Amino acid sequence: MFLPHPRDGVAPAEPHARPQEPVAAPARLRSFRTLEDVTVVEALLAHLEAERVDTVFGIPGGNIAPLVQALRRQSRIRFIIGSHEGGTAFMADGYARATGKLGVCAVTAGPGATNAMTGVASAHLDQVPVLTISGQVSTDRFGLAAIQESTDEGGINTAEMFRHCTASSSTIVDAKSFPRLLERALKTAQAVPYGAVHLSMPTNIARQKLEKVSVPTAPGAWKGTLSAAPASEVYTAFELLRQAKRPLLYLGSGAREALESRGAEFTTFVRRYCIPVATSLRGKGLFSEEDPLSLGVLGIAGSKRAEQYLREGVDVLMVLGSRLGEWASKSFSSLFQTASTVIQVDATPSVIGQFLQVNLPIVADVSSVVGGLVEFGHGSAPGSEAVVRERRQHLNELNLAHRAAAVLPEDGPLKPQHVMAELNPHLRGNTDLYVDMGNCTGWATHCLRIAPPARVFYPCGLSSMGWSMGAVIGGKVGRPENTAIALMGDGSFLMNGTELVTAVRYQVGAVYVVLNDNYLGMVNHGEHAQAKGEYALDDSFFSLGDPDLVRFSESLGARAYEVTRPGQLTRLLPEVLRRADEERRPQVIVARIDYREVPPYGDRFAAVASAPREG
Incomplete structure (x- = not known):
């Protein structure tokens, strides 16, 4: 595929209106229903149902039995029993990625919790919202060397172990504190950026009754949102891209929600200004790799045409939702230093500038930035049509040089x-x-x-x-x-x-x-x-x-x-x-x-x- 020539008679750039801060939509009020005389595990399932969770993955065991028994007494949430706790944590991870909902994993104490830990840590580092519930011996047995006791007194404190590989980890020490700690865990898992959380639940606490507990009536009550990026910052980014001779947009996994909701508009925007797009490995496919403006993956095992484009020099590099770790930065390649102006957009302030010096940091929801670029792009023409024509020709040549598929032998061993x-x-x-x-x-x-x-x-x-x-x-x-x-x-x-x-x-x-x-x-x-x-x-x-x-x-x-x-x-x-x-x-x-x-x-x-x- 080749980039088409610009249409004849493109209107000259109109004077830009002064960037306006977006008008905030009315806040959605949360509503709750009250449950009375329910056990802690029944309250947990009610909260999961409110989050539209329809499946819990895990492996049963004595210290998680109250939750498993509660799951068996109802039909709205399935309990899928895996072969290994690590595998069930991976299942919760895949469920969350595929659906955009909370993934939930339930395992017993001791080895059940430690087996799950790799899968939970993997989800957390990939910013996937996963809630892990691990069993625990009854609180009256703490310090007695009970089977699978997972406390300091027992020698292995799994709640503390999870604290080092999740966004939060807590032990439920009494029924009254459970609603508060669960709410905090749900908020933390679904804050931006998302992450994994863990709750350790002793068997006696799991079976205790709550006189009253409030449960949201609609999904998303605990899902966090970021403030939209200031219009002035998005406008500055847009003008830098519009005037650039060799711009590059780089999409990471943090741009997934933005591209899934506004992908068509984003494609129209980059085609209007002929801005090539590369992605990180985890951002692969967010922008169609069949599009002539796609340079493919830029990073380890990535595309040669993306590497060549970057090596030839980039005057404006805009990074959307990538922390530029080793996979994304091609083992921290000096190639990225060719970018003279860097814009980085991320929900996490600490990742901005950790690899590259950033000229325009934007800590905000990536979707708001993509939406802003699209809106500003509606009323403007490229800074220079001649520059766009030259860039289009160069990208066509780059595609010709690198997109020809290698000829594979039809006989011989399978490669x-x-x-x-x-x-x-x-x-x-x-x-x-x-x-x-x-x-x-x-x-x-x-x-x-x-x-x-x-x-x-x-x-x-x-x-x-x-x-x-x-x-x-x-x-x-x-x-x-x-x-x-x-x-x-x-x-x-x-x-x-x-x-x-x-x-x-x-x-x-x-x-x-x-x-x-x-x-x-x-x-x-x-x-x-x-x-x-x-x-x-x-x-x-x-x-x-x-x-x-x-x-x-x-x-x-x-x-x-x-x-x-x-x-x-x-x-x-x-x-x-x-x-x-x-x-x-x-x-x-x-x-x-x-x-x-x-x-x-x-x-x-x-x-x-x-x-x-x-x-």
């Missing part, structure tokens, strides 16, 4: 690039793709081209292997009308593969595409790149032992298939996607790929290799 090329045509419409951590991350980032309404999700914050195994189940449960696909490596699949039992038991038609090279591939290639010939790629040190993943999947009740040659996935996928929905049964495609194919992680491998060896 990961084959899998991406054959998967890509099916990532259309209401499809959600959950990409795990490993070599699959790099191949998906580099090779796939995502266009809304299709969505892609990554667990970049903690970079947790095995995440997609559970996340795709939670996502499909939350949005059953969407096609849900997990892309993962064989190492990740072996970590949490038993969650296939969960998908089978609850009739979840998720599709798993497993890149099987019989190695911990990212580590194998990364170590090989640093070892400089010290060992070969076929060294058995990082081998997985060649397990039969097809038979493993079938033994757990899933349908499973193996592809070993180019073209097989193309022929197989339509049938697999159909079966997933019709049979409501997980489908596993094991793609036996060439382990020798080097993933697009050259910069990451080089950054690790160049790290100082001594303090």
Whole structure:
């Protein structure tokens, strides 16, 4: 695709009206209903129902029994029992990402809580609203070495452990304090930025009665909002972009809500001013990668055309909703220093300027900034039509140079690039793709081209292997009308593969595409790149032992298939996607790929290799 030439006879720029602060809409009043003579766990479920939560994920146990029993006594909220607490936390994460609602995980005390912690921390670092309820022994048993006691006196204080990997963590010490602490947890999880929260609930407190408790009558009562950006700041940003010779808009995951609500208007805006758009890995697909103004992902394993555009120099870089961590900054590449003027918009003040010196910091709701740019763009022409024509021509040349697909051999071993090329045509419409951590991350980032309404999700914050195994189940449960696909490596699949039992038991038609090279591939290639010939790629040190993943999947009740040659996935996928929905049964495609194919992680491998060896 190429950028069209500007229309003839574009009206000259009109004098700009003085920026006006937005007129505030009337505040929505919260309304509540009063429940009387209910237990603490019944009050909890009433609050979750008010938040439109229809599923809780977890694993039962003695110290979480009051909540599980309350769930069984009603039918409005399902309790989905997973195989491992970490997997259920990943399910709550996927559910929240797919639906935009609160994800909820319920686990027992002790190992139940510690097992869930990785999944909870992963959600928190990716700013996903997840509430974890962990059980606790009765308060009258504190200090008696009760089974799974999780207090200072018992030796392991899980509430304190969660405090270091969530936005808040509290122990309910009496029934009267429960409504207040729950309300605080719900507000914190759904404040901007979102995050994970934890409540530890002793069994005796869970069963205690509350004389009265107030519950919101409408969803969103505890969902936080940010103030809109000052119109003067948005106007300044708009004028910088309008007058720039080489502007670049960079979208992070913090722009997801803005682009999902105003994506069409945003596209009209950037096309009017011919402003190229790049995204972070977690922002991939927020702006259609089929659009000629898309430069693709800028970061680790990203697009060469985005890298070239940045290397050639950018006079105005506007970052919307990215903290510019290592994934997004291409291992903190000096390439970003080519930007002479930087505008950064984020909900969190502390992330602004942590990597780049920022000339215009805007702490605000990203949606308000996108809306402001769109509004200011309605009544203005580009600063220079000649500059826009020149930029359009340059972008067309850049697309010609980099968008030609590599010619892949039709015979020989199956390569990961084959899998991406054959998967890509099916990532259309209401499809959600959950990409795990490993070599699959790099191949998906580099090779796939995502266009809304299709969505892609990554667990970049903690970079947790095995995440997609559970996340795709939670996502499909939350949005059953969407096609849900997990892309993962064989190492990740072996970590949490038993969650296939969960998908089978609850009739979840998720599709798993497993890149099987019989190695911990990212580590194998990364170590090989640093070892400089010290060992070969076929060294058995990082081998997985060649397990039969097809038979493993079938033994757990899933349908499973193996592809070993180019073209097989193309022929197989339509049938697999159909079966997933019709049979409501997980489908596993094991793609036996060439382990020798080097993933697009050259910069990451080089950054690790160049790290100082001594303090």
